[in-house]
Amino acid sequence: MKRRIYLRMLALATLVALLTSGAMLALRWRDGLNELAEQTSRQAAIAAAGYLCAADADTALQAIGQSDSSRVTLIDPEGNVRYDSNVDPAGMENHADRPEVQQARTDGSGLEIRISDTLGTLTCYAALLLPDGDVLRVANTTDFLTRTLIDIIPAMVAVLIVVFLLSAWLASRLTGQLVRPINAIDPSNPLKTDVYDELSPLLHRLSAQNQQITLQIAALRRKQVEFDAITSGMDEGLILLDERLSVLTCSRAARRLLDAPVAPGLPLDSFERDFSILSAAQKAQAGESSVYMTERAGNHLRLSFSPVHVDDGIRGVVMLVLDISSQYAAEQSRRTFTANVTHELKTPLTSVLGYAEMICYGLAKPEDIPGFAARIHDEAARLLALVDDIMKLSRLDEGRGGMQFEDVDLYHLVLSVCERMGDKAARHRVKFAVHGAPCTVRGVASMIDEVVTNLCDNAIKYNRPEGTVDLEIKRLPKGVTLRVANTGPAIPADALPHIFERFYRADASRSQEIPGTGLGLSIVKHICEIHGATISVTSDPDCTVFTVVWRPGKTEAAG
Numbered sequence: 387m388k389r390r391i392y393l394r395m396l397a398l399a400t401l402v403a404l405l406t407s408g409a410m411l412a413l414r415w416r417d418g419l420n421e422l423a424e425q426t427s428r429q430a431a432i433a434a435a436g437y438l439c440a441a442d443a444d445t446a447l448q449a450i451g452q453s454d455s456s457r458v459t460l461i462d463p464e465g466n467v468r469y470d471s472n473v474d475p476a477g478m479e480n481h482a483d484r485p486e487v488q489q490a491r492t493d494g495s496g497l498e499i500r501i502s503d504t505l506g507t508l509t510c511y512a513a514l515l516l517p518d519g520d521v522l523r524v525a526n527t528t529d530f531l532t533r534t535l536i537d538i539i540p541a542m543v544a545v546l547i548v549v550f551l552l553s554a555w556l557a558s559r560l561t562g563q564l565v566r567p568i569n570a571i572d573p574s575n576p577l578k579t580d581v582y583d584e585l586s587p588l589l590h591r592l593s594a595q596n597q598q599i600t601l602q603i604a605a606l607r608r609k610q611v612e613f614d615a616i617t618s619g620m621d622e623g624l625i626l627l628d629e630r631l632s633v634l635t636c637s638r639a640a641r642r643l644l645d646a647p648v649a650p651g652l653p654l655d656s657f658e659r660d661f662s663i664l665s666a667a668q669k670a671q672a673g674e675s676s677v678y679m680t681e682r683a684g685n686h687l688r689l690s691f692s693p694v695h696v697d698d699g700i701r702g703v704v705m706l707v708l709d710i711s712s713q714y715a716a717e718q719s720r721r722t723f724t725a726n727v728t729h730e731l732k733t734p735l736t737s738v739l740g741y742a743e744m745i746c747y748g749l750a751k752p753e754d755i756p757g758f759a760a761r762i763h764d765e766a767a768r769l770l771a772l773v774d775d776i777m778k779l780s781r782l783d784e785g786r787g788g789m790q791f792e793d794v795d796l797y798h799l800v801l802s803v804c805e806r807m808g809d810k811a812a813r814h815r816v817k818f819a820v821h822g823a824p825c826t827v828r829g830v831a832s833m834i835d836e837v838v839t840n841l842c843d844n845a846i847k848y849n850r851p852e853g854t855v856d857l858e859i860k861r862l863p864k865g866v867t868l869r870v871a872n873t874g875p876a877i878p879a880d881a882l883p884h885i886f887e888r889f890y891r892a893d894a895s896r897s898q899e900i901p902g903t904g905l906g907l908s909i910v911k912h913i914c915e916i917h918g919a920t921i922s923v924t925s926d927p928d929c930t931v932f933t934v935v936w937r938p939g940k941t942e943a944a945g
Contacts, residue, residue, distance in 0.1 A: 399553030407542050411535060418531040422510045423497055429456055430495075430512035430524040437522060444469075456526050457509075461487055463519040479503070481523075486513040490521050502527075623707030627654060629700065631667055643707045645683045666691045670703040679710075686711045738762050794831045796866060797824040797859045803838045804857070807846065815851045816872075818842075822859030825866045827936045829917045837913050838868070840906040841932050845872035848930070865937040877925040885923055886911040 433450045437460075440446030447469050450458050460469040465482025467475040481487055489496030490513035502509040502525070513523040623640025625633060625648065636648045646657045654667055666676040670691035678689045688710045694702040742762060745755055797820075804811075804818040811818055827834070845855040853873035860867045877885065886907045914921045919936045 396554055399556070400550055403546055403549040403553070407546060410542070411538070414538070415531070415535060418534065419499060419510070419528070422526055422528065422531060423499065423512070426456070426510045426512040426524055426526045427495075427497060429526075430514050430522065433458060433524055434514045434516065434522045438516065456524050459523040459525065461513075461521040461523060468520070484511070484513075486511040486523065487521050489513070490515045490523075622709075623705075625705040625707070626694075627667065627671075627703040627705060629671070629702055631655070631671060631703065634702065640705075640707050643682065643685060643687055643709055663689060667703055667705065670705075671700065673700055684711075685709050791828055791830060793826045794829055794834050795824050796827050796834070796868060797822055799831070799835060800838055800857050800859060800868070803835065803842055807839070807842055810843075811846050811855070814846050814849065815853075816846050816849045817854050819854055819856045820859075821857070823861075825859050825861045827866050827917075827919075829936075833913045833916070837910050837934065838870075840910050841870040841934075844906060845870055845874070845930075845932075848872065849874040865935050867936075868934040869931060870933075871929050871931040873928065874930060876927045877923070877930055879925075882923060882925065886921070 436450055437446050447458065447460060448471075450471075456471075458469070458471040459467060459481070461481045462468050465480040465487070467478045467481055469475060470478060484498070485500070486496035486498035489498070494515050496511070496513040498511045498513075500509065500511070501507070508528045509525050510528070511523055511525045513521050515521055623643045624637045625640050626635050628634050631654045633648060633650050633652050633654070635650055641648050644658075648657055655664055658664060660680065662678055663680065666678045666689065669676045670693045673693050675690070675692045677691070680687050680689065686709070688708040690704075690706040690708070692704045692706075693700045694704060745759075800820055804820060808818070842855060842857070849855065849872045856869075856871040858867075858869040858871075860869075911921055914934060917936065919934055921932065921934045923933075924931050
C-alpha cells in the first residue's frame with residue numbers, strides 16, 4: 387500500500403509538472419500568435435498607407451513586398467490576385483473565398499490564422515479593404531514562433547528533471563507520514579482496521595455522483611450553446627420567461643430591437659415600462675396568447691406572447707419580437723399611393739361626369755357643346771395618361787425580371803429624342819442644343835429613351851418662351867453623365883427634396899395650366915435605380931439642371 391501511495395503521489399506530481407509545462411507552452415504559443423496577429427495588422431496598415439500615398443502604386447507595392455520577410459498580396463474585387471511578393475500570381479487560384487478577404491469586404495478589415503493553401507504552413511493573415519475595392523493582405527508564418535518554443539524546451543526539460551527529483555523526495559516523505567498512523571493502528575480494533583473499507587463505498591458513491599453531475603452540466607452547456615447558436619442567427623428577437631416572468635434567456639436581436647438591457651435573471655418589469663407589454667405577458671402567463679404592436683428606436687415591432695405548457699401547467703412564456711418596419715413602410719406607401727391615385731382619378735372623372743350630365747340632360751347650350759366635348763376629350767386623355775403612368779410604375783415596382791440589357795449609344799438616343807420632340811419644342815418656342823460625343827451605357831433602350839423623353843418634356847413645358855434646353859453627354863471618371871438644363875423659372879428650394887415623389891407637383895399654381903400626371907420624374911427615378919444610375923437636380927433663377935450618372939460597372943451589375 388505504501389508503495390502504491392508513493393507511486394501515485396509521484397505520478398501525480400509528475401503529471402502536474404507536465405501539464406503545467408504544457409500549459410506554459412500553450413500560453414506562450416497563444417501569446418505569440420496574438421503578438422504575431424498584432425504585428426501583421428500593423429504591417430498591413432503601414433503597407434496600405436504606403437501603397438495609397440505612393441505616386442506609382444505598382445512600384446510601391448513591390449518595394450513593400452521586398453522590404454521584409456512578410457508576404458504581401460493584392461486582391462482585386464473579383465478575388466483575382468494582382469500581386470504577390472512570394473508567389474507568381476498567374477499560378478494562384480481565386481482568393482474571393484478566403485475568410486480574411488471576405489471579412490475585409492464586409493467589415494473593412496479581416497484577420498485570420500490558418501494553414502496557407504499556397505505555402506502549406508500555419509500563417510497569420512491581415513487584410514484591409516482599399517478605397518478602390520481592392521484588398522491588401524499581409525501574411526506572416528509562425529516559423530519564428532515555432533523556433534522560439536523549440537529553444538525553450540531544453541530549459542523546460544531541465545526544470546522538469548529538478549521538479550521530478552524534488553517530487554520524488556517529497557512523495558517519499560509524505561507517504562511515510564501518511565502510512566505511519568495507519569501502521570500504528572491496533573489491529574485488534576475492528577472499527578479502526580475497517581476504516582478504509584467503510585469509506586471506500588462512500589468515496590465510490592461520491593465519485594459516481596460527481597461524474598453524473600459533470601455529465602448533466604456538460605449536457606446543459608451543450609443545449610445552451612446550441613440555443614445560443616440558433617438564436618444568434620435569427621433576425622427575430624426571442625426571450626424565454628419563467629412562470630414569474632423573469633428572463634431565462636434572451637437573444638442578441640431581442641436586446642437590439644427592444645433597445646433595453648435584457649439579461650437572464652431580470653424580471654420583465656425591471657427593464658420594460660410599457661404597461662401594455664406587461665399586460666400582454668401577464669395574459670400569456672395566465673394561458674392566453676396575445677400580440678402587441680409598438681415602436682422602439684424608430685422601428686415598428688410586433689410582440690407575440692405565448693404560454694409554455696408543461697405537464698398540464700404553464701411553466702413560462704415565449705416572447706417573440708419581430709421587426710415589421712419594412713412591412714409597415716410598405717403598407718403606408720401603399721395607402722398613400724392609393725389615396726393619391728384616388729384623388730388624381732376623381733378630379734378628371736368628376737369633370738367628365740359634370741360635362742356629360744349637362745350635355746345628356748340638355749342643360750348645355752348648343753354653342754357650348756363643342757367646348758364641353760373638347761374638355762371631356764382633354765380630361766379623358768389626362769385619365770389615359772395617368773393610367774398609363776400608373777401601369778409603368780407598377781411594372782417598374784415588380785423588378786427587372788425578364789429585361790434584356792444591351793449596349794445603348796446615349797448620344798444618338800438623345801439626338802433621336804430631340805428630333806422626335808422638335809415640333810413640341812417649336813410650339814413652345816424652345817430650342818434644343820446637344821453637346822458631347824457618342825457614349826455607350828448598358829441598359830434597356832426603351833427605358834433609357836423614357837428617361838430622356840421625360841426630362842426633355844419637362845424641360846420644354848416648364849421653360850420660358852424663347853428659352854433653350856441644353857443636353858450634354860460626357861464620359862467622366864465617375865461614369866457616363868447626361869445633363870439636361872433648361873432656362874425656365876427656378877424650382878423652390880423646399881420642393882427639391884420631393885421632386886421625385888409620386889404625384890408631386892413643384893409649382894401648384896401652374897399645375898392646372900401645364901398638363902401632366904405628376905408621375906414622370908418618379909418613373910425616371912425608378913428607371914435610373916433599375917440601371918444602377920443616379921439622378922440629381924439643382925435649380926437657380928436662371929437654370930434648372932437634371933443630371934443622370936451611369937457609374938462604371940453599375941449598369942453591367944444591374945443587367
